[in-house]
Amino acid sequence: MLYKHLVPFFLMPLMCISQTQAAVTVGATRVVYKGAEKEANLTLSNKGDDAPFLVQSWVSRYGDDESKSVSDFIVTPPLFRLDTNEENILRIIRIDDSALPKNQESLFLLNVKAIPALSESLATQNVLQIALKTTIKLFYRPLTLKGEVKDAVQQLKWSQSKGKLSVRNDSGFNIVVDEVKINGLPMKSVPEVISPFCTMHLQTPAFNGDNLSLSYIDEYGSSNTAPSVVVH
Structure with a gap:
């Protein structure tokens, strides 16, 4: 399953709501990180025409606090600007798998938060800015796990x-x-x-x-x- 959450991150009195709609999309609904590989990749696209986005990504443990990143993996780039009609590739890199089981998959979540930039016309107004957070499952499949x-x-x-x-x-x-x-x-x-x-x-x-x-x-x-x- 793929989860999307709207996250307000800036609030002032007498606010108006930005009309910019998040247009950052992920290229898959899950990522399978195979133990034989050095990394796994995920494509992000900004298909909107209105504004660039600031994109932040991290890995959390499935069933745990999604805001808490794990030390087993890093995502690079962890924070970057994604302009309109552009793509970028997230690289998920295993740091240490010594604590992960060798006879079964480990389940994590890959979190992608996209924060739209304010246009010049809105920059001086009281605005409730909305970030779109997408969460997909990340399966780490060890090399020793056989079968399908x-x-x-x-x-x-x-x-x-x-x-x-x-x-x-x-x-x-x-x-x-x-x-x-x-x-x-x-x-x-x-x-x-x-x-x-x-x-x-x-x-x-x-x-x-x-x-x-x-x-x-x-x-x-x-x-x-x-x-x-x-x-x-």
Whole structure:
């Protein structure tokens, strides 16, 4: 999944709101950093015609405070100006993977904040300036992890206990869930990610013999539907 947040960063009384719309777009919905590579790249584009942007980027840990950067990776350039109709490439560089598991993916978030420049006409006015923050998943896949996500999905073990659904992931891959259906009906509440080597106990009603279908997001950002399974 890709997240976008509007972040106000300058506020004065009797304010007006800048009409400049953030036009910085990222070139992918996720980044897979393979352990054999020295770096991973992401393209940023400013497709607007109104103003340049100041772009700031950093990596945070998935499930943690997004504003808190980690020491495992650096992003370069961390801060730069992106003019209208221009592109730039973010380079995500691994600093130290000694603390990261060698038998499973580690999940992070790549955060990109774009702050629009004020036009001369607005520079002297009381303005609420809006920054657009985009967050995408960053998967670090160690060199020693073999196999593919699609195989890991098919190896998920779905079961029920006392009428509630559980799922066990015995692989080293993070499974990003798009949709889960039971007997053709979409679940209202699904986990965003089924983490490696974990068992998740869900509140969804399920019984022996139920037919379950999982749609997941692959490493290219596409939704795929795995073969249906029977809950036991």
